[in-house]
Amino acid sequence: MGNSKAERDEPLTPAGRLFLRPDFHQIIHIIMGFKNPIDTDAVKSEITNSVMIKLPRFSSLIVRNSSGGEHWRKTQVDVDHHVIVIEDPVSDASAGDEEAVNDYVADLSVSSPLSSDKPLWEVHLLTAHNCMVFRIHHALADGISLMSMLQECCRRADRPNDQRLSTTGSVINSSLNKKNRMRELWKLVVGLFMNVVFIMEIMLRAFWVKDRRTVVSGGAGVELWPRKLATAKFRFDDMKQVKKAVADATINDVLSGIISSGLSRYLDMRSPKALRDGVQITGLTMVNLRKQPGLQELSKMIRGNSGIRWGNKFGTVLFPVYYRQGGGDPLQHVKTAKKMMDQKKHSLEAHFSYYFGMCCFGPKLSSWLSYRTVCNTTFTISNVVGLKEEITIAGNPVTYMRMNMTSIPHAISMHMLSYGGRADLQILVAKDIVPDPEVLAKCFEDALLQMKEAAAPKEFGK
Template identity: 75%
Template structure:
């Protein structure tokens, strides 16, 4: 009878959550929190015990399967001591510094390090020798926007300790305002582009794939050993570039940096091997929620808001084109902006989300997982960008020096996740090290690309 009562109270896992539980797409999010001072283990455990995270049903439920194999969440008592894993000694004896040691540790977690299913699907690793915490959360529990908002509930502003931090706003560009006032012609163009991009999306899922380059992955690469490095940007540098290109966004600049940086790296790895204009397709994860404030997410987590918790994002196929050295650095951003504007107008991200939901509901998780796996195998890299807190923050009174995020490995040889924090933006670059043995050079290619764009923008503004 007890089991029957428990089963009646079980909550079905959402279609998106079921997708991330499939072996081919099994994903764990890693949030890396660097601290200024030594970590107080007792204070961290106390904060977690009293936090909204423990109250949230996703973080206090076991993943169970019924007699038909369907996944459900079942409420359980959380033993915080089982979720907080403490490492007193350095996690790597071969590294020169804390950053490299932590990156190597997370890179090892990125391959074949599942979360135990006999407890809720999250852990906090405390690397005390490196003043660092690594929060591991299964993607089935929520997406980056949901999880960032939940984490910030446990933090306070460094300059105002009584206040919670705020998440940066993407703002609304004038092009977005124009889109709301589009005339009939713009609607027609949008519908045409939607058809074009939907056909492209379907063909990529079935058989069209990128030409092989020295950075290509493929089926099975998700199991290869990984290396993790960090590219570091200043948001002011990105804003400086944004100023000289009408209606550009930070995402436009970021994708221009990716395009330029990959061209630079391919020039080094395989000079004269590629023709100018070779397409390299990226897979971007796009948040489909309105950008809510932290207070709205707090209400959402307590169940008294219409905002939905979980995974709500679409995919965009974003092609970049290889160009030999010497190209105008700002042209990369202009090309990226033009392409991304068309993608927004086409509603491709909404289509991918809804078609994924339809496939999951109609054909089940295995078919949806197969389609997603095919899309990843037929493209070259993954990119995502999550907005973090605008202000510097503390956790249990300990100042946070950096925030970074990444996922476990995919069939791509390169996955990139950028997270902004306090005027900075760190991009974690996770690579298959047998394909890309020198990821630190790749990271420098991205950093140099932005600096060159900034110089060109400063020169243009000074004219």
């Protein structure tokens, strides 16, 4: 009897149960473009022999016992049932490959759940566009875990016999683990004070405090509205140049400044003079809570180190940005974002949100609290570590890699992933609220270029 299926089942984590709730049903999309035409048989063979299939959650079904408890149950994986090949173009002839793929993924984000009669992942091969869309239910893992898995599965394009890959950055909160943050006693005092302030703020957000309405505000039910998807493209070297111009800044501070400046620019275009200078618009930022945040450490876990946690291990922090008419001083956006995030480094806001929003209560109440918090804020932003070197899959070089998630009540969700010296920000919007995400993407790109221009004299002494 000790070998019964029920006894071998693994219970879902609190985060896993949250992401299975109907109002928080999240699927992660990883989009990869290829240099050469896709060989579907080679891709299927690569998946069949990959590390991914050996990971328990990628070869397990969600089952519910008689008392309603949800568990992972090991099953046989038939790769043919997970790989969906689409040979015809997914958009009209006038659309380029990027626009066609973005439209396809935008449709998936509201209209195509994963089937529960097989493990919760799929691979869509868009052969007419040399593109692969990897769909993974958020109950299986977060973005950091998935990147660590890809690092183990893929090979370097320049050295196909060397499977070891480097990483380019860190999740948006990696600087929460600064080595010297407690070196002075006053930092401990400030940290304790900030704990109280930020924890109270996130609790109030879950119940009644909400952002002022703007032309980009979402709300309850907006997760069901049709979506559009656009991509803002950044050079990683440009972001590094801006980072050097602001003392002790991080890439995450630069991204935060880009979002702040870009949103101000966009609001100026959509609703000129409708907002007073300094109005706060609040976002939710994803925060990695692992003690060992790097992909190399998670790769050890994939190879059998059970001391490092796979799956979902992240919290959220409130990220306020402030509208500046005309865009304001480009570098000031970075400085303001850095000051705010430095304060949050000394707080337990992210840890509190993880336990308060996922672990302390049952999935129904946790889902309600998380949903309310989203409805009372304006946007989502995450930055997931990527790979420095270009990779190949089944011998085919990957030319770009992007990440996004299915829709939530926010009208704007933004997810940045760095790869091969580039950083692409996917911008998923409710198209009835933000009809022109390409314009918003251009606002972000222009914000970085202006920051780079402002940083140049400080870096080079011009």
